[in-house]
Amino acid sequence: MARVMIVGAGGVGNVVAHKCAARAEFTDILLASRSVDKCEKIAASIGSPKVTTAALDADTVANTVKLIEEFKPDLLINVALPYQDLVLMDACLQTGIHYLDTANYEPIDVAKFEYSWQWAYRDRFKNAGLTAILGCGFDPGVTGVFSAYALKHYFDEIHYLDIIDCNDGNHGKSFATNFNPEINIREITQPGRYFENGEWVEIPALSIHRPIPYPEIGDRESYLLYHEELESLVKNIPTLKRARFWMTFSENYITHLKVLENIGMTRIDPIEYQGQQIVPLQFLKALLPEPASLATNYTGQTSIGCHITGIKDGKEKKYYVYNNCQHAAAYKEVGSQGISYTTGVPAVVGALMIVNGNWKKPGVFNVEECDPDPFMELLGPMGLPWHEVFDGVSPFEN
Numbered sequence: 001m002a003r004v005m006i007v008g009a010g011g012v013g014n015v016v017a018h019k020c021a022a023r024a025e026f027t028d029i030l031l032a033s034r035s036v037d038k039c040e041k042i043a044a045s046i047g048s049p050k051v052t053t054a055a056l057d058a059d060t061v062a063n064t065v066k067l068i069e070e071f072k073p074d075l076l077i078n079v080a081l082p083y084q085d086l087v088l089m090d091a092c093l094q095t096g097i098h099y100l101d102t103a104n105y106e107p108i109d110v111a112k113f114e115y116s117w118q119w120a121y122r123d124r125f126k127n128a129g130l131t132a133i134l135g136c137g138f139d140p141g142v143t144g145v146f147s148a149y150a151l152k153h154y155f156d157e158i159h160y161l162d163i164i165d166c167n168d169g170n171h172g173k174s175f176a177t178n179f180n181p182e183i184n185i186r187e188i189t190q191p192g193r194y195f196e197n198g199e200w201v202e203i204p205a206l207s208i209h210r211p212i213p214y215p216e217i218g219d220r221e222s223y224l225l226y227h228e229e230l231e232s233l234v235k236n237i238p239t240l241k242r243a244r245f246w247m248t249f250s251e252n253y254i255t256h257l258k259v260l261e262n263i264g265m266t267r268i269d270p271i272e273y274q275g276q277q278i279v280p281l282q283f284l285k286a287l288l289p290e291p292a293s294l295a296t297n298y299t300g301q302t303s304i305g306c307h308i309t310g311i312k313d314g315k316e317k318k319y320y321v322y323n324n325c326q327h328a329a330a331y332k333e334v335g336s337q338g339i340s341y342t343t344g345v346p347a348v349v350g351a352l353m354i355v356n357g358n359w360k361k362p363g364v365f366n367v368e369e370c371d372p373d374p375f376m377e378l379l380g381p382m383g384l385p386w387h388e389v390f391d392g393v394s395p396f397e398n
Helices: 011-021 036-046 061-071 082-095 122-128 142-153 181-188 228-236 251-262 280-287 327-334 338-355 372-379
Strands: 002-007 026-033 051-055 075-078 098-101 131-134 157-167 192-196 199-203 209-214 218-225 242-248 271-273 276-278 301-312 315-326 363-366 387-390
Touching (some): 002 011, 011 026, 011 036, 011 338, 036 051, 082 098, 082 122, 122 363, 142 157, 142 228, 142 301, 142 315, 157 228, 181 218, 181 251, 181 280, 209 242, 301 338, 315 327
Parallel strands (some): 026 051, 075 098, 098 131, 131 363
Antiparallel strands (some): 157 301, 192 199, 209 218, 218 242, 271 276
């Protein structure tokens, strides 16, 4: 049994709160955000006395510490902005509670994300006897668990890893992002990067793309991006010869993005406008639809998985593991679209891994450093069934 504090009341926070409220392991749930009205709306939709709400400016350690000391949770689930990761980790250390997030830290003034800032907390969490689980969404998150599961059960060595992420949904908007627009656009406009033969190869943003087949969907144009789980997977699976990440974008999305980039709307440096300093990307975020608002009429599905090639008993082996998630089904269950659902459900599964002791160990860990079996056993029953293909036709040549 545990008390849990959820920070963040966007689409993912909504999923996490619903799923936590449905589990007997969580006796008391506090949903906190700068926008307390969003928290109250989510709590009302759940309708459980276990769920309470609070206003929180999570940019300041002292604010979070005060709320933690009042509520006394055992665990903090961070589904707020990546800018706030370190502040929330500091607050957990000060108050002696466990920590879990779904995206790694990035500084607000630099379009860069990496795990080094959070990995630097390892000794502090270890010495405090506390657990911190990093990147426990779907990608990062489940894709790392998929990889660890494959290595544990089917491979002696993994040599090639391609993570593929398709959103074949339709929300009816001319241009919108499926999660926080500021974070989404910062991520995909950075240079692409992949790991090959012991080195990182950097490419211009969105410059490498190709059609990739997805189950129940078919071929979709997929773009090579740098994604944070590549950094930890390469570190934790040292036999990897190549690791890449691919994500689908429609031609319409790419066209809008290029225009916005060309006119400077994706800039993150402040400009002066009518005597005030504004950040163009933050202004653009205010103009775009709130991701949670896309859920109502969202149709189609997502498909996210790992194509893996390696060696077992001296022979080459191919393996593909994936999940497909219907947007409409996610909305019917918890009132969120599939992107939020596929991020929020794994966060709750990871939290349960800490609460039940499977992943509870002192230190800071990426998900692939933990036992994948209990996570995989719970993932399907929690709403994200997974499927395996052994030695099928891989769309990738080695």
